[in-house]
Amino acid sequence: xxxxxxxxxxxxxxxxxxxxxxxxxxxxxxxxxxxxxxxxxxxxxxxxxxxxxxxxxxxxxxxxxxxxxxxxxxxxxxxxxxxxxxxxxxxxxxxxxxxxxxxxxxxxxxxxxxxx
Amino acid sequence: xxxxxxxxxxxxxxxxxxxxxxxxxxxxxxxxxxxxxxxxxxxxxxxxxxxxxxxxxxxxxxxxxxxxxxxxxxxxxxxxxxxxxxxxxxxxxxxxxxxxxxxxxxxxxxxxxxxx
Numbered sequence: 001x002x003x004x005x006x007x008x009x010x011x012x013x014x015x016x017x018x019x020x021x022x023x024x025x026x027x028x029x030x031x032x033x034x035x036x037x038x039x040x041x042x043x044x045x046x047x048x049x050x051x052x053x054x055x056x057x058x059x060x061x062x063x064x065x066x067x068x069x070x071x072x073x074x075x076x077x078x079x080x081x082x083x084x085x086x087x088x089x090x091x092x093x094x095x096x097x098x099x100x101x102x103x104x105x106x107x108x109x110x111x112x113x114x115x116x
Numbered sequence: 117x118x119x120x121x122x123x124x125x126x127x128x129x130x131x132x133x134x135x136x137x138x139x140x141x142x143x144x145x146x147x148x149x150x151x152x153x154x155x156x157x158x159x160x161x162x163x164x165x166x167x168x169x170x171x172x173x174x175x176x177x178x179x180x181x182x183x184x185x186x187x188x189x190x191x192x193x194x195x196x197x198x199x200x201x202x203x204x205x206x207x208x209x210x211x212x213x214x215x216x217x218x219x220x221x222x223x224x225x226x227x228x229x230x231x232x
Contacts, residue, residue: 009156035220045206045223091158095219103149103174104208104221106158 002027002096004107012113013082020067021077021110023092029053033095034075035104036066040088048090051075079112087114118142122207122224129197129231137192137227139207147210148190149174149221150182152203159206165190197231204228 003026013019025034036048051059051066059066067076079086092107120141129135139148146167151159161174163182171182179201181193190209194201208221 004158006158033219037223043204043226045208045221047220050220093159102147102210102219103161103164104159106151106160108156108158 002029002032002094002105004092004094004105006092006107006110008110009108010111010113012115015084015114015116016081018078018080019082019086019112021079021090021092021112023075023077023107025073025075025092025094027073027094027096029096034066034068035093035095036064036075036077037091037093038088039091039109040085045091049077082114084114084116087112120207120209120222120224122205122227124227125225126228127230129194129229131198131231133197134193134195135197135229136194137205137207137229139190139192139209139224140188141190141207141209141222142188143209143222144187145209145211145222146187148184149208149210150180150190150192151206151208152176152201153206153226154203162192162205199231202229202231 005024032053034051038046049061049064051068063080065078089109091109093104123138149164150162153159160176165171165184168187183191205227207224210219
């Protein structure tokens with residue numbers, strides 16, 4: 001069974017600092033995908049970044065990068081130069097195959113607060 | 117550019133009442149999903165569909181029923197609402213991509229349901 005663990009319920013960071021949000025996963029699949037979503041206070045789910053299990057390089061999307069350590073089964077999100085607008089809930093998710101179909105399994109989330 | 121549309125956005129029910137949440141997508145996606153979001157528990161999969169006329173149970177299906185009579189619509193029903201079903205409900209969709217891991221989910225804006 002697939003499982004995602006986010007061990008940081010909340011994080012507080014000063015504006016312009018870099019922040020790392022932790023995510024570990026468990027799967028027996030050889031091929032899988034890892035995603036990060038942002039959920040601001042307005043409630044919508046915003047896709048941030050994707051990493052495939054066979055990708056040799058860490059994914060980057062603007063200020064977001066994913067620190068993928070396959071042997072340790074971790075997929076941490078790094079936000080460089082944090083901004084006030086980064087304050088939100090962040091969810092790590094993994095695409096797995098459950099009952100023959102592909103679905104995303106989510107972690108519990110980390111609430112990030114950026115202080116001015 | 118409608119994407120995934122959920123109706124209603126808010127609803128209050130009394131215990132024992134029934135209701136249906138509607139999800140519509142205009143991206144010709146094969147896969148559709150219903151998740152519920154509760155504090156500290158991330159998003160949990162209720163039911164999903166891999167195509168028109170097919171549905172399957174997710175992690176937390178009890179107390180819910182679904183139907184996918186048309187490819188673009190995925191309905192979530194509560195036959196007899198209970199306070200434990202107070203939650204935020206998200207619909208999502210994706211391309212089928214059965215053998216691909218990089219298909220992200222597109223989410224609706226969520227439905228806040230309170231059961232008194």
